[in-house]
Amino acid sequence: NDVSKKYKAALEYYEQEEYYRASQLLDQVTDLMAGTEEAEKAQFFRAKAHFLQGNYILSDTYFRNFYTTYPRSPYAEEAMFLQAQSLYEQSPSYEEDQKPTITAIEAYEEFLVRYPTSERAERANKVLEELYTKLDRKDFNQARLYYKLRYWRSAAVALDVFLQEHASSPFAEEAAFLRLDAQYRFAQESVPDKQEERYDVALDYFQAFVDTYPESRYKREAERVFDGVQTALAAIRKTKQPNS
């Protein structure tokens, strides 16, 4: 009859990599096939045909429906992985709201819990790292903006928060140097009363920086900042001495 004819044609189109036509036909017949033996396969191919065309919003829904309805299907693992990938494809640039990125991360992590030994696990882990790095980059960029705007106090605070939250991020080294530099400039601009205390914080930041990144590419500049801090502190303490 009509349904099985269309389904057959859809599979042929799919084989010939004509995914648009395949998905059009599958959209028509999949719901009508509910309950037949072929329904499982039809649903999976419909999801995949949309995925391969780049319709990630649709493929996300169809893959998810598929693996909740047929969790034991031989396609279930692939469906779950491709659902995560559909979300990954929707993850926007790091400068925009990252809600889709977080959803994608959750999907990959769920995949790894369900199929820890899958041959796709390696790829999933790689993507996860990429997505986490994207989130790191976003936070780092926001903190660094204050540095660019020359709001030194805000830069020092924001970079400090960044380092507390992402100590092992690939951006931590640059953040640690910028935190030191921002704190130094912040102290320079401060009223004399507050300077000593703020230079001391800069010293702590320098210490932390050289301890964590002894071979940093920012080493030279950091040392220059350190010299500046020392000179400034020496001057402050000298003016204090005659009074005591």
Add this chain to the structure above:
Amino acid sequence: SQVLNRPAQPSPIDYQQPRQYRIGEIKVSGYKFLDPIALTSLTGLKEGDMITVPGEDVSRAIQNLWDQGILGDVDVTARTEGEVIYLTFNLTERPRLSNFRFSGINKSQAETLRDKVTLQKGRIVTDAVLNSTRNVVREYYVDKSYLNVKVNITQRPDSILPNSVVLNIHVDKGDKVKVGDIEFVGNEAFKDKKLQRQLKNTKEKRFYKLFTSSKFNRTKFEEDKEALITFYNSQGYRDATIVSDSVYRISEDRLGIRITVDEGQQYFYRDIVWTGNYLYDDDYLARVLGISKGDVYDQVELEKRLTYNPAGIDVSALYQNDGYLFSSITPVEMRVEGDSIDLEMRVQEGPQATINKILISGNDKTSDHVILREIRTLPGQKYSRDDLIRTRNELAALGYFDPETIGLNPIPNPADGTVDIAYSVTERPNDQISLSGGWGGPIGAVGTVGLSLNNFSTRKMLDLSEWKPIPTGDGQRLSLNVQANGKAYQSYSFSFTEPWLGGRKPNSLSVSLFKTIYRRDPRIYNPYIEVDDVNELSRLNVDGAAISLGRRLNWPDNYFYMNHSLSYNRYTLKDYGLFSIVQDGKMTTFDNGVSNSISIVNTLGRSSIDNPTFPRRGSTFSLSMNLTPPYSLFSDRKDNFEYIEFNKWMFDASYFINVAGNLVFNTRAHFGFVGTYGSGEVGPFERFKLGGSGLGGGNIFVGTEYIGLRGYDDESVINSNNDRQLLQAGGIAYNKFVFEARQLISPNPAATIYGLAFVEAGNNFGSYKDYNPFKLYRSAGVGARIFMAAFGLLGFDYAWRLDDLPGGMNDKRGMFHFIIGQQIR
């Protein structure tokens, strides 16, 4: 004995201990019309699968079957043989819905209800489905005041489809029931009329109350009762209660409401003492609170003065603006004697909160840094509520987000005395595309293609994946506009603005270019005229370029800004009678030649409005001076045309105040003056034309300032005795005053709508000798505006002229004006 010795057969499944089984067989029983194989596969289980019992596998299978919506009941029985389990799904089929129809109501209501009810064809019909349908229909009519509505649903088998039913939903609306009478019992301090006014959504039906709804709505009535008590409390009746209320039938279509109140006694403030305050002394706090001994005890007002007073400063703002986010003020009634109440204000100042982190969400298009750089709450600073509110205004002013849904959410971390601030935004489309064709008066048919992108990103232009459909998010503005009707008229313009040049400071840079060609083609008027060479037609070309720099200032306060721009315009005329005016007995004309205008515009302004589309509070003012070099001071000039010389001063001020709810008053004043440096005549350029909608419908090629004055024809207002030439040339000094009352009707960001009523007055003068700021032409009227993201602001006004123009066409007094775009003046 068998009963006593149960289980006679060992229970197949031990529900205490989940066990793994292999499925030996899956059976389906109880089916009549459905296919058993299809049903088996829908369970998601297969013979040979390993499942855990008890476990989620079987319950998911049942859920899967349920989800199809085609079964009345599903349960499972199981039999085990060692490791193997045999499952039987016992189904009950129910008739499925094949169609439904309404009777007793008209077609359009049936259409509306069809969308409201959740009936789905192909799904089974259960009591729950019938009940919810009945409720939806009932509520729909009750809401329309048909309190006596009866809904009757009947089923009958479908004659064509097996196992299917058709539903008929019969509605008997009955009469509309309205509130006929509201009476109060036990009220002595206030009259019934006064109390009735407090019930905002429950009103009596009266023939003269044309626009008042007198529907009865139970939930709204309950809210109104609370409002009544709030009203009593606000008048010092702290103990007022509603003893009872009854809603009864007066007649078939009228309800009566009787509310019995116990007013209690009226209370007054006596002594107010402050405790726990170290930062501010008692006197100061008392002054900010603004309540003194003997005032009526009003808890609502007290709460407002303590926590949030939109009209001015409140006590908690004192603390919150200085970082004391964790502060609290609790008024405690210490003594109640007779009608006097002593209050103790318990202040807990707490530590100052420092801002730690700024979180942004909802920006699906706009880059973080574009938002973050506008945010006034900076990490490391003390928390301040004012900064938060200011930030909301700044974000609204960007125009990328829906101003009504900008979220500000401080998340305090009392453990370390810091606060994170989460901002949430909703992007709204703000690119405008115009594609239009129209009749442009003397020019004939004109086609326009326009594109203005208000959140463009040149940085992302090289990244192909960002073209969806255009790279956005960096807050740059780009606009392109082409207008043409073939050879006779062509106009091209381009402009680009970077709001944060260099990314470090909010200094904006704009560049714009334009070119206009206009040939006065006689064939428009007489198609039989032969024209050999279009270049021989009389024509006017205008070419120009401008570059401008804008800066935000921190002094006198940080609402100030300054703008500098340099512009060059060149006008090329051939037999084009642009300007002719007789002044002081001398005829000045300009028909042929090239005219150059180089000028510098400096603008100083201040803007503190809270929302660009519908401002509720705040003000704007700007003073701009537009100067050309003073050629006449250095050389003897024979005319003012080759190098145009003028100085032009413009002043605009606008003030918004939120009077009540969504009602806003706007007062504006505008002035403009053009002059020369020497004693020479003011040239044809940069003059003022006053009247109408101010859109500049006529000669749009020459630098002319068009200013609206509703109630008068476009460009018709000039203070002269019917001097046609002066009217055509334009005035050199104008002033205009406007008062507008605006009422927001729909705050929906896709289409913000407001209505307005205005009175305005203005005049335009041809020479400084005549200038008199008090001699004004007045008008009044009403209108409406709609702001749509894709089109900008559109509107119309109906205005009534109150004065006669000297020598003008003074026959009709009322006229319509169509308004396009946001107008400053």
